[in-house]
Each structure stands twice: as structure tokens, then as C-alpha cells.
Amino acid sequence: MKSAVFYGKRDIRVSEWETPKLNPDEVLIKVMACGVCGSDLHIFEGDQGSTTTVPPLIQGHEFAGIITEIGSKVSNYKVGDRVCADPADNCGECFYCVSGMMSHCDHMGAIGTNINGGFSEYCKVKSRLLHRLEDDTTYIEGAMAEPLACCINGIDRSDIKAGDNVVIYGGGTIGLLMLQLAKLRGASRVALVEPVKERRETAIKLGADVVINPMECSVKEALADHKLNHIRVVIECCGLKSTSEEAIQIVDKQGIVVLFAVTALDASIDLATYQIFQKEVTVTGSFCSPYTMARAVELINAHRLDLMPMIGATLPMEELSDVLGNAERRAKGKVIILPNGQE
Amino acid sequence: MKSAVFYGKRDIRVSEWETPKLNPDEVLIKVMACGVCGSDLHIFEGDQGSTTTVPPLIQGHEFAGIITEIGSKVSNYKVGDRVCADPADNCGECFYCVSGMMSHCDHMGAIGTNINGGFSEYCKVKSRLLHRLEDDTTYIEGAMAEPLACCINGIDRSDIKAGDNVVIYGGGTIGLLMLQLAKLRGASRVALVEPVKERRETAIKLGADVVINPMECSVKEALADHKLNHIRVVIECCGLKSTSEEAIQIVDKQGIVVLFAVTALDASIDLATYQIFQKEVTVTGSFCSPYTMARAVELINAHRLDLMPMIGATLPMEELSDVLGNAERRAKGKVIILPNGQE
Amino acid sequence: MKSAVFYGKRDIRVSEWETPKLNPDEVLIKVMACGVCGSDLHIFEGDQGSTTTVPPLIQGHEFAGIITEIGSKVSNYKVGDRVCADPADNCGECFYCVSGMMSHCDHMGAIGTNINGGFSEYCKVKSRLLHRLEDDTTYIEGAMAEPLACCINGIDRSDIKAGDNVVIYGGGTIGLLMLQLAKLRGASRVALVEPVKERRETAIKLGADVVINPMECSVKEALADHKLNHIRVVIECCGLKSTSEEAIQIVDKQGIVVLFAVTALDASIDLATYQIFQKEVTVTGSFCSPYTMARAVELINAHRLDLMPMIGATLPMEELSDVLGNAERRAKGKVIILPNGQE
Amino acid sequence: MKSAVFYGKRDIRVSEWETPKLNPDEVLIKVMACGVCGSDLHIFEGDQGSTTTVPPLIQGHEFAGIITEIGSKVSNYKVGDRVCADPADNCGECFYCVSGMMSHCDHMGAIGTNINGGFSEYCKVKSRLLHRLEDDTTYIEGAMAEPLACCINGIDRSDIKAGDNVVIYGGGTIGLLMLQLAKLRGASRVALVEPVKERRETAIKLGADVVINPMECSVKEALADHKLNHIRVVIECCGLKSTSEEAIQIVDKQGIVVLFAVTALDASIDLATYQIFQKEVTVTGSFCSPYTMARAVELINAHRLDLMPMIGATLPMEELSDVLGNAERRAKGKVIILPNGQE
């Protein structure tokens, strides 16, 4: 089969690779769509991620496709089923797994990071990691299940209640998903802060009540102008020091700030401890997608989110390396690789 | 002023009544819209409600209007302000008030129940109970804030999470509000069960994914037909024994059943205790609107709900008695009394 | 090896049984202590439990012992380790497993119910189900980890807060564990209701602030006599209709009733729906021990509970059948079988 | 009456003051015990606190005493009743009050800060702020209700579950209360970090499983030595940058750090954002005692905490100024002023 193989820092090449042999509990998926994500970039750049990548490895952890072969013990799926996959193959044995914190597994197998993934014509996956797509769900939508599941974990942790006002920093893929989830979770009004005009426009299409360009005005003042006075939740999706610190300034008393972005290993922000005390602010993070894939797929199958406006391009595997090396090509929205071409 | 006064069982008459004198912390409201609710009916019928009504009394606890006079100590409101009111005037002193359970106040003053309410040209209200309507919010919408606040309490207690499937029994005012709140709170798909065709049609307009006529088919089977297999939340809004018991049957493992309807004082259902154990079902109730009015008004001001399709009629005070005595007149939707006529 | 084998309704006999061969991920445990539990009785009596038992089978799901052999792939345990086991071998694949509700697994393997268990000289267990006992923790204490883990799930669901008052019905093994957990969880005062004098006395030793004999006085009045007016949590651990209904009567507004006992499949109670509404009572169940074993073992290893006063007898396997057939022999407290004799 | 009056920075003098006249909803309390707290020190030093103090003012917000006079409308208390008081006189009208966040009231009346308090022979208090002491509860214990109520809010926010391991930084009054509450809330093992030997010894008396002197060893290593590997909750009660940052380092995945101490207005810590993400750490604060006084008094009346070992000295009002100016005199434990001498 043909795969886009990561051979080392900034070196991804489409190569011939042996089609994987199945274990009894695995299925082979013909990958129809596989999203490019920030963590793919980190690996490409040679950064240390949440788990270590040893080249050569096929990246890609946000994918959907069609089953072409099933292992001898797989009974709940069959050839022809349309599915997406949870890339998190936790061990089921460690303290975290048996304590209901599966995403913090001590021995996490991560498809696309330390197990071969979806930037490939075919990918094998344990059947327990699969989720079924409805007939009217596209593979591209299916490929969005994994980032959506991550965002659902974040939105669960944000504890938005019906009628809360919410601010989101960042209008990338994640910020736009969070915007939709915040509205879906009952936010009354959501303001999205984002410097790029096109993204602010997309945000308005996707339901933002207010969009703010932080390069042109003070976020605080813009919120006040729109009478957004009680911001109970802020979700930071760009990972900057300035926005993270501002998040804690603008959030209301007893409010919650979710620092959703992944920062550099040694990054830090100045946490104003008196504000934490006096406003009883809660600052929290969100890590991957524990137990949330089924809900993500349910929401996608029910067409509760508008995913297509977020897609910037659908490209063949041959373009992956260039896309990872070129920020501009990623700026227009989520890039989806189609390893087997258009359907 | 003219008011619709409750003189005793099934005896409400529009009478001349002394316009109330204000205490320093009160305002006088020219009532522009006041909803008729099930508990008004209970009082009309002479039933014992949550607090005792001693005639003569002016009912009406779901109202909005314009301030025409302010007490000497009121500083945050002025004549001309458009407002709605929280009818729950809790004491602030009892065990429940100081423990953060205000709706369970031992000495609750309830406007429309034991304090004169909104079926009247004017009504006086403590300024602390007021909430401001935006210019583009109508008085009728404002009158819906109180039932909405009750439903928000119920939806908080239902703990719907993004991606959950939900079933609602009853397509009256409350069921239709719950439907909207369930979708707003992130439900993936919502099924609404309701025998009356017009209400099912309204439900579809308001976002129901599935509507079921329980007179024509088995609810369980209808849900299965629509592949609604994992029902994490059921909200019962009709108060029947059969539907309440069915709710516990159809809810998923670790699911939540909110018995939102108000039943007769001595009503009971058969609770299948083995199901409670084996499925870890949670059954809970919801009582009034503790601390939820601000969020209700925020949602209404932000136009996050579609309230007008739920309104059955807008009528003068003279019709109140007849409407309370005539189920058919209430069947078409929420009845709103306009004590000062159309705007 | 010698095992107490269940051959059918009321037929348990100590027999020679083949010592199990290990799979690569399993260990062999020399069982030093195995508790007798209500569900063992249900199986003995031929009742249908949460999973189906097909004889011949070795029961016993509350056990601790010493590892005498390890499978080829087991790396985190070694021969000589002292351990107890989680009997719930969930599949890791089904909707419930991947959604963080492991105890509701569709394909649950249950040691002692549908997998051979601990009433035996030896028992094989997957290493992922093991938990380590400290040197100063006895095997009998270790055998209590499983019931304790169940109770921790119940106490989590009761949501007791520091300063709450609590009532517990039943002073059997479970009621006495719940009593201790309620105090441990911050209950201010706990009243325990139990007809048997010896158990009330044990309850006082274990920290009960008030004990009530329901045969001699009204529970409501006894609570009032002790000024226990605001009962925020009631935990029902005897499974009677009368006590379950009374629980809902005595619980405070916004209180929680945990129906922890396992009732007959067709049992039901009369749920007073007006009380559910007006008091906003939450009624819930608790099923097994999802993700709570590590905390149970941590508490036992830290000697945070007083388990020995709850033990009624330690007996050889030969006595198991008689104990299951004789309520009186079980009345003195938890019976522990020692398949390999006293240490 | 005689009162210790704050006349300005470092100027507190015992002076003759007019005994307050009661409003109809107030009672006069003969103050029998009033605790000295860190915020009293802040006011004494001229710092800006949570609300502004305008001299002359009588400080003291942690007090208990006996009612000597009641206002005309007070019905639930009578002369001779032994009580303690909640110093937080919230307005009941603002957004925060009507939204269930009373401690964040926009117009907070704070006894001892902007209303005359308990360092005085007599103090008047609204009856709604009172809580009753049992006959066998001392006034000194009653004076501890307010700090305990603050700590209960913190412990609620820490969400300790039965079986969790906990670390507390600081063995002052607050740290020692938190230690007891953590154990009370179900912590399995609690380690307390504190440089002063006497306080570590008190901590051991009050239930600490491990005490650590941070001047002599690494906290991380000391925890590892005691096999305290999974620290789910850390409560910071000394307010240092180093300990707050360390708290985030040592807490387990999905753990919670409560920054309970009050820091300087402009203090900040370096928050390692990658840790927040990867470990899903929650950092939160706790502000005063919303709705928690009743539970605090219930716990004290039930003698569930051991308060006396925490008391450093009981002194007459004349000593207050010197105690506030002299850290050494406060080092031995909580100082309690007895404005009316020993009982």
C-alpha cells in the first residue's frame, strides 16, 4: 500500500509500505479521510509530544474509512462498514485505566503517534476502537469525530450551563468546534476572539454572537460594548500567554477558564493568585478524549454541528509534507488528506 | 385599578381594586402580559398548592410590564424600565435560605399565590425580584421567563451532556420549553411523546427529532425504530403514572429521569427498585426556579428560544375565569392575559 | 485442588477440581480469605442474578490471597505478592466500556458468578484485576475490598458533604460499611436503623451517633427526639418496601436517597411523586464497583475503616453450604471462608 | 460599652463606644469569644482587603456570645440564647445574590470589616445571620464556626472523594482545619507540609498521616518515601509562590489544587500550562463561606473536629493591638479575644 511515512524531522514521504496483517481483534480500514492536526505538526517539527514518536511511522489519528477485512474474532463489524476510529488504545490495566481515567493511561498506544495511523491507503485498528458512521455521514465528517471528542471533553470540563455567557479565544478548527459546542451546551451568547478576518466570518456563520479582533480593540472593552458582562466560561484555544492571562481577567466570579490549547513544554503564564481567590476562578485543562468518542459520533451522525465550513482543503497524501511545512496552506481551515482520492 | 380577583373556588371576577401603595424597596408595574399556568388552575379549583392561597387574592405569577412608579429606596430601576419579575420572595433568614436552597424557603412569599400578582392592571414588586428586558424582547416573551426559569432548574438537574439522547413526555408549554432546553443543552436527538397532533407538529417546528403518539404505538418500539437506543435523560412533563413508570423503563443505564410534572398530593407510581439498582437510574424532581431567573432572562433577551409558536392565545382579563374553567381553550397553547390590552 | 463447587440449587459441595492453567495475562492466587455475600446466597437459592450462573461453578468474588504462579506476560506482579482481586472483568469494547460506565458492560465476565471464583484453594485472575495489599493488611481485610468498593460507589452517588446528617437503614455488613463511609465522607451525625440489638451495638462501636430500633419506635420520632432535623442523605441497605418508602419521607428537601439494597426482580415501592417534586428529592441506585477498587484498597491499606468488628465467623470451605442454608449462622456478621485454613 | 477600636494603620485602642441601638431585625450579643484572623492583620496593617475598612471601626468577624436584647421583629431567638454569627451580610438583590453566589455580593456588608464587629463587649447582628450553639459547645468553639465555614467551602471545591490522598501546605489555623476536614471528607492519607515543629506535632495529633518539614527535605521525595504516589488534591494554605507552584507539580493527573491562601493583590505564580493540559489539573480558589455556616455549626455542635489544640491563647481586648503587631505571639496558634473575660 501507499503511505505518507514520517522518516524524521521535516521528512515525510509517500512510500510503499507493507499492508498490515490483522490480529484476531483488528480490522483493516481503507482510509477515506484523515485530518491534519496541530500535533501532527509537532511531530513533523521533531517536538516531543504527549507520547514519543519513533520514525519511521505513519502519522494521522483523525480518520474515517470503510472496512475491507476483519480479524477472526471480530463479530460486531463486517466488511463494508463505514467507521471512524478512536486513536487512543489504552492498556486497561494501569492505575488510571482501572480508576476511570483512561486518557491518562500509563501505557497509551496512540494511533498516528506510536502506532501507524491514517495517512495511508490502509490502516489496521482494534475493533473496540471503532465507531459506526450513518449512511448520510461523510468520511470527512467522520474524520472530525476525534477532534470533536477532544472538544467534548473540554466542554464537559467547562461546565457551561443553559444561559451562561462564554468567550472563546482562537478561531482555528478547535475554536470553531468549541464555539459550536458552547452554543450546543446552552450558552446564551458566545463571543469569539480571533485576529483573522475569514475566521471571524466563519465564526459568525457558525453561530458566534460577537466576534472580536484583538489586534484592533481591547477584548474587555469590546465585551462591555456588547453588554457581555457576566462571562461564566472562557475557553482558550490559541495557547498564547497574553490570551490565557486575559482569560482569567475577563471571566466572572465563580467562572471557569479552560486552557485547551497545547503549549510548549516549558511555557508558563503569570497566574494572578489574588484573582483566583477573590473571584473563585477555576482554571483547568483538557487532555484528549476520554470516553467521549461515542457522543462525538452521535452528534456528527445527528448532524448537530456544521463541519463543512471549517474545512480548508481536501488533498492527496502527496501534499501532506508541504502542508505541514507551510502555515499559509493551513490557514484557510482544517486540511483533510484523502489517501484514496475523492469518493 | 382593575384586577381579576380570586374570591374562592371557581370564582374569579374582574373587580375594582385599590392600586397598591409602595414600600421603599418596591416598584409599581403596569402589567403588560401575564401567563396562565397549571398552578393557577389548581388554585382556581380550590386545590392546595405549594403555598396556601387565602381569597380574595389576585393570581398571576408569570408577568412582565413597565415600571410606572418606584419606591424611595429603589436606585437600580427607574420609571419606564421594562421588566419581568421573579414571583418567589424568599425570606433570606431560614435554614434553607442561608444554606443556598432558596426555593425551599420556610416562609416563602409567592406573588400570585399568597401575594397579589399579575392578573391586574398594576402590581407592586420588590425591586430585588426584577429582571430587565431588552428593547427587542416583547412583554409576552418576558412573561415566559418564570416558567423558563423553572425549566432551567429542571434541565440543570437532568445534567444533559453534549451528545446525549433525550425523551420528553408531554408537549404542553412545559414539554415544549424542555424540548428546546434539551437541544440547547447539547442533546443530540430529542424524542417528544404527545398524543395531540397539533402539539407534535409544534414540537417538530421547535426542533424535536422524533415525535411519538403514545396512543398509536409503543414508545419503546418507536424509539427502537428510530435507533434511539441510549436514552440518557427522560423528562416527564405530563404527570401520569403510566408515563412516569415508562420513563424509568426506557432510560439507559446510569440515566436520569426528571419527574417535572406536579402530581396530586397523594399520587404515587410503582418504582421498580431492581431497575433502580441494576441500571443505576436516578429519579429526581424539580421545584420552582432557584437562582435561575437571571439565566432565563438572559436566554430570552438573546432570543435563544422560540417562544411565540407556543402561545395559544392572548386575552383580556375578562376571559381569565372562562379559560381556567375550560380545558379546550387552554389546549391550543399557552394563554397570556394582557391586563392593559395590546401594546 | 479442593474447591467448593456449586452444582445447582442448594447444592454446593467441596470437590476436587483441576487447578487452572494460566493464560499469559493471568496469575494463580492461593486464596487465603473469601467473603460470603448476599449474591452468593441468591445463586445458591437458584435466583437469577445480575449475570447468569451455569453450574458447575466455583462461587466467591470477595477474595484475597498470595500469588503462586504468574503468566508469561505478567510483569507488574510476582510470586509471593499479596493481593486482592476485582471480580468485574469488563470487555473494554462495548458502548458502556468505551463510555466510562464499565460496570454496565454488555459482556461482563464476573468472577464467582460466570467465571470460577474464590471458594477454592486456588483461583486464576487476570493481572489487570489485581490490587496489592500492604504487609500489615490481613487477607480478611483484603477480602473486604470488593464490598467496600461497591459501597464507595454508593457513597459517591450519595454526594454526602461535610456537615450533612445521614440515616442508614440496615446494620448488616453493607449498612455497617456505609455507616463508616458516611462518617469518613464528612457526615456530621449518622443514625442507623436496625432491629437486631447486637448490630446496633456494633454500629455504636463503629461510630453511629444514634441507633434506632424500628420495631420499638417510629424512626421519624426518634430522629426528631435526637434533633436530627435535616437529613440530607438516606442510604437504604435492607431492601424493604417500608424502609425504602420511609427513606423518601424522612429525607430533607434537596436530599438524596440511595436505594443500595438488591431487591427481588419484580419488587416495587410506592414512590410519592408529589414529595419528589416538592422536596426535590433524588432517588438513585448503585450497581457494583466501577473504577472504585483502587480507592477501596487504599482505604483498607491505610486502615481507615474498622473491619474486624463486622466479621461474624471465619470458616473452612466445608461450612459454606451450611452457612448459605442457615440464616442464623450469617446473622452474627460477615462470614469469611478460609480455603487454605488459618494463616 | 468597651470596644477595641481600629483608628487607622497600626492603631487599635480599647475605648468607650456607644452600645448599639437595635433595628427591629437585630439582636444584641454579649461577645464571649472572638477570633483574631489574618484579615484582621491586613486591616491593622492598612492593606486593602476584600472590602474597604473606614476607621474608626470595631474589627472582629469570628465571634460567639449570648443574646442580651432582641429587636421588635425577632421571633426565632430570645434573650439568653447562645449563638455565633455569620459576618457576611449580603444584599439579597444583586446579580450574584439572586444567582446563588451570595459571597460575591456586589454590596456586601461585612461585620468586622465595614460593620462594627466582635472585638467589643457587645455587638449587634441581624437575626438572620445567627446560628445556635448547643449547650455543650463552648463560645471559643463557636468563634471557630466562621473560619471553619470558609474551609468547608474550600473542601467542597476540592471535591475530595473517599480514598483520595491529599497534601496540605501550611499548618496554621487554616491548614490544621483543612487537615481535619480532608480526613473528615474521606481522604485516605493526608500529608501536611509545615516548617514549624510545634505545628507539625499538632498536625500529627489532629490526624496527619505524614508531616513534612520543607526546610529539611524535598516534598516530592518525602511523599515518594511514604508511597504517597497519587495525590488527587492539594490545598495550599500558606500563600507562597514556591508552594503554590510545587502544588501543581505534585498533584496527580486529573487532580485539584485549591489555592486557599490570600496573597498580595499583585502576587502571581508561574503556571506551567503544559502540565495543566497534560495532567488535566484544576486550579481553583475559595472565597469566604457561601451557604456553609449551618454545616460548620452542625459539625462543631456534633464535636466532629478537635478545635482546642489549635488555640494558642485566650486574651483580653487590651492585648489585641500587641498581638496584631507581634508575629511571635500569633505563632503558637489561634488567638481568641475574650471581650467579657473568662466565663
Ligand SMILES: NC(=O)c1ccc[n+]([C@@H]2O[C@H](COP(=O)([O-])OP(=O)(O)OC[C@H]3O[C@@H](n4cnc5c(N)ncnc54)[C@H](OP(=O)(O)O)[C@@H]3O)[C@@H](O)[C@H]2O)c1
Ligand atoms: N486539549 C486537547 O485535547 C486538544 C486537542 C486538539 C487540539 N488542541 C490544541 O488546541 C489549540 C488550537 O488548535 P487549532 O487546530 O484550532 O489551532 P490553530 O488553527 O492554530 O488556531 C489557533 C487560532 O488562534 C488564533 N489567534 C492567534 N492569536 C490570537 C489572539 N491574540 N487572540 C485570539 N486568537 C488568536 C490564530 O490566528 P492566527 O492564525 O492569526 O495566528 C488561530 O486562528 C492548539 O494548541 C492545539 O494543540 C488541544
Ligand SMILES: NC(=O)c1ccc[n+]([C@@H]2O[C@H](COP(=O)([O-])OP(=O)(O)OC[C@H]3O[C@@H](n4cnc5c(N)ncnc54)[C@H](OP(=O)(O)O)[C@@H]3O)[C@@H](O)[C@H]2O)c1
Ligand atoms: N416542576 C416545576 O417547577 C413545574 C413548573 C411549572 C409546571 N410544572 C408542571 O409541569 C407539567 C406540565 O405543564 P404544562 O403546562 O405543559 O401542562 P399541559 O399543558 O397540561 O401539558 C401536558 C401535556 O402532556 C400530554 N399528555 C397526556 N397524556 C400523555 C401521554 N400518555 N404521553 C405523553 N404526553 C401526554 C397532554 O396532552 P393532552 O392535552 O391530550 O392531555 C399535554 O399536552 C404540569 O404538571 C405542571 O404542573 C412543573
Ligand SMILES: NC(=O)c1ccc[n+]([C@@H]2O[C@H](COP(=O)([O-])OP(=O)(O)OC[C@H]3O[C@@H](n4cnc5c(N)ncnc54)[C@H](OP(=O)(O)O)[C@@H]3O)[C@@H](O)[C@H]2O)c1
Ligand atoms: N448495590 C450494590 O452494589 C450492592 C453490593 C452488595 C450488597 N448489596 C445489597 O445490600 C443489601 C444489604 O446487604 P447486607 O449484606 O448488609 O445484608 P444483610 O446482612 O441482610 O443486612 C440487612 C440488615 O437490615 C436489617 N433490617 C431488617 N429489617 C429492617 C428494618 N425495618 N429497618 C432497618 N433494618 C432492617 C436486617 O436485620 P434482620 O437480620 O433482623 O432482618 C439486617 O441486619 C443487600 O440487599 C445486598 O444485596 C448491594
Ligand SMILES: NC(=O)c1ccc[n+]([C@@H]2O[C@H](COP(=O)([O-])OP(=O)(O)OC[C@H]3O[C@@H](n4cnc5c(N)ncnc54)[C@H](OP(=O)(O)O)[C@@H]3O)[C@@H](O)[C@H]2O)c1
Ligand atoms: N479562602 C478563604 O476564604 C480564607 C479564609 C481564611 C483564611 N484564608 C487564608 O489562609 C491562609 C492561611 O491562614 P492561617 O491563619 O492558617 O495562616 P498562618 O497561621 O500564617 O499559617 C500559614 C502557615 O504556613 C507555614 N509555612 C510557611 N512556609 C511554608 C512552606 N514553605 N511550606 C509549608 N508551610 C509553610 C507557616 O509557617 P511559618 O509560621 O514558619 O511562616 C504557617 O504555619 C492565609 O493566607 C489566610 O489569609 C483564606
Ligand SMILES: [Zn+2]
Ligand atoms: Zn492504562
Ligand SMILES: [Zn+2]
Ligand atoms: Zn427562607
Ligand SMILES: [Zn+2]
Ligand atoms: Zn463492555
Ligand SMILES: [Zn+2]
Ligand atoms: Zn448582593
